[in-house]
Amino acid sequence: MTKNPSRVQPADALVQSTRRRRFRVATLAAVFSLFALYVAWHEAHGPGARHNDELPITQARADDASQPAVAVATPAVVAGSDLVKRGEYLARAGDCVACHTADKARPFAGGLPINTPFGTIVTPNITPDPDTGIGQWSDADFLRAMHEGIGKSGERLYPAFPYAEYTKVTDQDVLAIRAYLNTLTPIHYAPPSNSLKFPFNQRWLMVFWNLFNFDEGRFVPDPKQSAEWNRGAYLVQGLAHCEECHTPRNFTQGLKTSSRFSGAVQAGWHAYNITPDKNSGVGNWSDDQLVAYLSTGAAPGRANAAGPMAEVVADSTQYLTHEDVGSIVTYLRSVPPINGGESRPRDQWGKPAVDDVTALRGTTINAVNGAQLFIANCATCHNWTGQGVGASAPGAYPSLIHNSAVGASDANNLAMVILHGVSRTTKQADVLMPAFGTQLTDDQVAAITNYVTKQFGNPQSTVTVDQVAKLRTQQ
Ligand code: HEC
Ligand code: HEC
Ligand code: HEC
Numbered sequence: 001m002t003k004n005p006s007r008v009q010p011a012d013a014l015v016q017s018t019r020r021r022r023f024r025v026a027t028l029a030a031v032f033s034l035f036a037l038y039v040a041w042h043e044a045h046g047p048g049a050r051h052n053d054e055l056p057i058t059q060a061r062a063d064d065a066s067q068p069a070v071a072v073a074t075p076a077v078v079a080g081s082d083l084v085k086r087g088e089y090l091a092r093a094g095d096c097v098a099c100h101t102a103d104k105a106r107p108f109a110g111g112l113p114i115n116t117p118f119g120t121i122v123t124p125n126i127t128p129d130p131d132t133g134i135g136q137w138s139d140a141d142f143l144r145a146m147h148e149g150i151g152k153s154g155e156r157l158y159p160a161f162p163y164a165e166y167t168k169v170t171d172q173d174v175l176a177i178r179a180y181l182n183t184l185t186p187i188h189y190a191p192p193s194n195s196l197k198f199p200f201n202q203r204w205l206m207v208f209w210n211l212f213n214f215d216e217g218r219f220v221p222d223p224k225q226s227a228e229w230n231r232g233a234y235l236v237q238g239l240a241h242c243e244e245c246h247t248p249r250n251f252t253q254g255l256k257t258s259s260r261f262s263g264a265v266q267a268g269w270h271a272y273n274i275t276p277d278k279n280s281g282v283g284n285w286s287d288d289q290l291v292a293y294l295s296t297g298a299a300p301g302r303a304n305a306a307g308p309m310a311e312v313v314a315d316s317t318q319y320l321t322h323e324d325v326g327s328i329v330t331y332l333r334s335v336p337p338i339n340g341g342e343s344r345p346r347d348q349w350g351k352p353a354v355d356d357v358t359a360l361r362g363t364t365i366n367a368v369n370g371a372q373l374f375i376a377n378c379a380t381c382h383n384w385t386g387q388g389v390g391a392s393a394p395g396a397y398p399s400l401i402h403n404s405a406v407g408a409s410d411a412n413n414l415a416m417v418i419l420h421g422v423s424r425t426t427k428q429a430d431v432l433m434p435a436f437g438t439q440l441t442d443d444q445v446a447a448i449t450n451y452v453t454k455q456f457g458n459p460q461s462t463v464t465v466d467q468v469a470k471l472r473t474q475q
Contacts, residue, residue: 087180090173093324094166094239095316096181099123102191108184109133111191114160115267117253119196121160129186142178143171148216149206156206159213164255168219168238213254225334232331235324240316245271245308262338268474269307270412272346272404277337284345290329291322296428300396302347303404306417306433310424318426342409349407350400350456352385368443370451377436377448386456406457415449415463415471442468 091097100123102111109132110123128135134142134152141152149163150156157163166174199205219238221230236242247255248264262280263273275281282290289299297305297313305313317325375384381397382388390396400406405413421435436445445468453461463471 083176083179084183085180086173087176087178089319090169090239091177091180092316092319093235094169094177094241095312096126096177098311098315099161100126106187106189108181109187109189109191111189113192116158116160118200119194121158121194121196122191123161125187125189125191126181127184127187128182129188132188132190133186134181135186139175139178143174146174146177147218149210149214156203156210158203158206159209159253162241162244164214165238165241165244167214167216168234170218173239209252209254212252213250226330228327228330229334231324232327232329235320235328236331240328242274246274259338261332261335262340265412266308268412268471269309269416270408270410271308272408273338273340274332275335275338276333277339279342279345280340281337282332283337284348287326287329287333290332291325294318294320294325294328295322296426297424297431298398301399301402304398304422304431305424306405306422307413307420310422314424314426318428340409344407344458346407346409346458347402347404349458350386350402352387352401353455354385368447370447370449371455373440373444373448374451374455377440378452381433386452400452400456403457406452409458409461411449411453411461411463412467412471414452414457414461415445415468416474418445418448419468419472437472442466442472445472 097107099112099114100108100110102113102123103109108125108127109129110125112123114121114123125133127133130136137145137152144150145152145157145161146163146166146169148167149159149161194201219234222233225233243255243260245266246261246263247257248259248262250256261273261275264271273281276283278284285293285299285302289302293299293303293305294313294317296318297310317328320328382400383397386400388397388399405417408414417433418440419435419437421437422431422433424431440448443465446463446465449468450462453459
């Protein structure tokens with residue numbers, strides 16, 4: 001037997017190296033505990049919400065942008081302008097414009113502040129400008145950023161950039177996006193710097209975040225599933241990053257993988273449970289309704305995208321081919337259903353009001369009477385019975401009965417809709433509901449919200465005046 005010479009060590013050297021190792025482990029543990037404490041503290045005390053996808057596509061919305069019918073998971077080898085077109089399509093699937101645009105006149109030039117529990121992160125310029133953008137990045141730099149969350153100088157990027165999802169995207173697709181970004185007009189603009197509190201301004205700490213929350217690696221197709229399922233999984237887990245909003249977070253702000261798609265709060269809005277659970281999720285929706293919602297922002301008679309989801313539809317999912325949206329639906333149908341305790345689907349509550357107008361006749365007007373406020377502010381469009389106008393035609397004033405925001409187990413989104421309105425531009429329609437935030441006080445908004453849930457939706461969902469005041473500051 002030959003001895004391994006490297007194992008032979010004098011006894012005290014061994015003790016010393018063990019001590020040193022223990023010391024190192026202890027230091028790391030201490031640093032991490034400090035980090036964890038900060039995270040926990042900020043989660044409890046901070047604003048608690050990430051800012052999100054904000055601005056509609058401007059320049060990128062060329063109407064002739066014929067979408068390539070190439071299946072996403074099986075990219076054909078393409079060159080020249082085909083590659084650029086494909087890159088544009090994929091950039092939309094990844095919704096890059098939403099986060100990397102603060103001013104519509106400067107698409108992809110960054111500057112959008114993203115609020116996290118640890119401070120504000122401002123998105124960088126990703127136009128090909130050599131000084132302020134990524135004009136000097138090599139393809140390898142770009143791949144490393146998308147796959148590993150590492151910037152050009154080797155610095156760790158913050159996970160507000162969804163690299164935890166983009167890591168699943170094939171090299172070929174990442175490079176197509178890069179080819180498209182290269183064709184953008186370079187914009188010379190340096191966004192303001194981040195304002196993160198110590199220790200979160202220490203980028204290297206992301207090593208710990210990655211340790212717990214990040215699995216580097218490309219999407220691996222499941223041979224037991226159909227090509228359609230695999231394409232859907234590739235899109236949902238990768239570019240479309242649905243989980244960034246729909247999956248709750250753990251105390252380090254990583255995704256809680258045991259509750260995938262079961263719903264989370266996003267900038268004051270509830271990004272609902274979209275698992276196939278019949279009561280808590282979207283298990284009672286038909287495939288066509290899910291496709292309609294993702295392609296137009298409305299599943300008539302059930303749900304309307306009004307908040308962050310309206311931006312996702314407007315900037316991203318409306319541009320996906322029918323085939324790709326269908327695949328997303330196929331995949332979503334297969335994720336484990338999670339019941340959040342609801343006994344009835346949120347879009348199955350309520351019945352038309354029958355007595356309110358007569359009951360209100362002759363009563364004195366009271367500034368915070370929900371029924372009166374509803375008649376005065378909402379009934380012209382949604383009808384005093386709550387049944388809406390125009391039934392299910394595109395751009396109709398939707399019925400509030402069987403509407404997912406009105407029947408949800410919390411009234412957040414309803415209050416948000418009243419405060420901030422709806423503004424959603426798609427190829428299909430320009431949808432507009434006025435924001436009432438400037439006209440109505442917090443107690444008036446609370447009164448309407450509570451009237452609407454009681455009369456047309458889930459009567460257990462109520463908001464307080466304080467909650468409305470908090471929601472008002474979001475967005
Ligand atoms: C949810 C918001 C969000 C989306 C969507 C998003 N990004 Fe970003 N991205 C960020 C943030 C925030 C940073 C900065 C992270 C940091 O400072 O550590 C960033 C950083 C980057 C960087 C590094 C730039 C640099 O100067 O270091 C690149 C490259 C990038 N994003 C490309 C993309 C591409 C391509 C897409 C679409 C496929 C995309 N991003 C979508 C938020 C987003
Ligand atoms: C930027 C955050 C965000 C992203 C990314 C996102 N969603 Fe949403 N989603 C929301 C929010 C918030 C709502 C609540 C409705 C609203 O915004 O008006 C919602 C609502 C929905 C609904 C309707 C549920 C109901 O009962 O009304 C479906 C279905 C849905 N999302 C699917 C998806 C899919 C599929 C993806 C990925 C392709 C996705 N979402 C990506 C935030 C997001
Ligand atoms: C000028 C017409 C108009 C008025 C007034 C109006 N709405 Fe709307 N409302 C709309 C339109 C348009 C939509 C979006 C339809 C779509 O998404 O296709 C909408 C959507 C909604 C939704 C569904 C949002 C979702 O997330 O599912 C609710 C709830 C709602 N309105 C409640 C109200 C309440 C309460 C008032 C009074 C404070 C009101 N609306 C006033 C036109 C109006």
